[in-house]
Amino acid sequence: MGRLILERLLTLILKLFGMAVILFVVTQVLPADPAAVAAGTNARPEQIEKLRVELGLDRPFHEQFITYISGLARGDLGKSLLTRRAVSDDLRLRFPATAELAIFSGVVIVILGISMGILAAVNAGRTPDILIRMLVVVGMGIPPFVLALFLQLIFAKSLDWFPLEGRLPTLIAPPPHVTGLYTIDSLLAGQWDVFWSSVQHLVLPVAALSLGRLAVGARFTRSGMLETLSQPYVRTARAKGLSEKRVILRHAFRNALIPVVTMLGIQIGFLLSGAVLVEVVFTWPGLGRYAVESVVSFDFYAVIGAALVIAVIFVVSNTIVDLLYVQLDPRIQHQ
């Protein structure tokens, strides 16, 4: 296992390097001119040229590349063209909001998705199964931003059950910063009202983000469960006279988890992509909304920085899922 982790870590580092190269090439080769953006719309050509020298954009390609990569290695993602603040500082501020959204959605997807999948498998062909399969089709088809808009319209505007947008009402001050996750920080500070309010603010964005993915999770669990339930060792367990509950939870479940873990790996990418759009709808101050705001104002380094951070989260979590997979199924390691 130790050797395997080392191997995966090495691949991870190579992959991250490759991804940084891709993003660098995207910024350098494509036609947009960062200097013109930084100078603003009314800038004279000589102002743009001056900025180009200042930003180091006049230097040869390979020099810029070395500066960029060595900056990356120190965690420097460049400066925002508009605010001139370090992109990494902006991203550090925004990260916890996205993390909170993604973690809650992930928990909902895993818990509800797996239980719905088991429910569907145990009742294969009957009503719960059919309902869940319909949910899968609809859940996969509804774009997260469309779902987010309708949830807002119904549950925030018409029914007024949940707040419309943001992480907290403007009048409530965020809890003292420890992790940056408002739910955890408010609990640590013992501020129950802040905790309750931040949970309420999470409900709709988490629902918008997780519903579709949840359905996919249920489908994977269902097929995994059905396959394991037809295995001879499950029949043996039943023949031994074990209770059905014990057969399912003790014997079938662990093996059925293998496809579920694969599914999780795929889900993380969708979750991060979806978060970008959901954050826009709910004016959620996270990485995705930062990326979109930067895109709209052509703030180039900010876009690349945000894209890179989101990609890093994706690749790192995929590596973890990969290792989890080996842990669950020792046969894989020996292949």
Place this chain on the structure above:
Amino acid sequence: MGDDHVVAKLTKFCRRNPGLTTGGLLILPFVLFALLPEIFASHDPTKTSIRELYAPPSAEHFFGTDELGRDVYSRVVYGARISLVAASLIIGVACLVGVVLGTVAGFWRGWSDRVIMTLVDLVLAFPSLILALAVSAALGPGLRSAIIAAAAVWWPVYARLLRGITIQLSEMEFVTAARAMGASSPAIIFRHILPNAVYAIIVRISLDLGLAVLLLASLSFIGLGASAPTPEWGAMVAWGRIYFLTEWWIGAFPAVAITLVVVGITLLGDGLNDARNPNR
């Protein structure tokens, strides 16, 4: 008598393939809209009317009017062509590039395989929307940039598919036989490998088209796709979002259109896939 036979056959087919049928029915109106928008639209999709701003749905304007008094229904109708054509372009380009590179990698292996597959792995290591967002931002906003960006993140899917198929087929006896008879590499690729990959490619395309509609709509929703007067669904939802809590119809109808098309195409693709592997 003959007609009855056809009808009976069709009913039987539909009953056996409920997903394929539902998907087809969902997507049919939008295909018609895309082909003949002039016939189905009730108004000019870009004509503004100051006297009819924010009109709710009515007999005159089925889906109401938007902030410039344009007819939302007619815009949704014309939007079908943009979405379906753009999605086809994305998948078409991605498929072409992916098929060429995947076949090369799978057939000749060696260093070309290593280079191509490294690139494939790197592109697939990004969440697709994120990389498309970066590429499209670098190209500058606009429908064309969005299409290029989407194709740029999509080709690896086809490269990987074709590489797998090519490797698998290269080991088959009929390919060895063709080689032994002195067939050239291009002849083997075009006569033996690609024809056997066509069905897998078609199924993949049918599964991907819906996702391409979705990716394009997402990029437009962010503000990277089609610009102002173009009746593109994602852009319409983005504008409609501003008025969503009061004049909901401006954004809601294009949003529903996106959903129906994506669900429809997904069902169609799933149905085709099931029809190929009845054991699944």
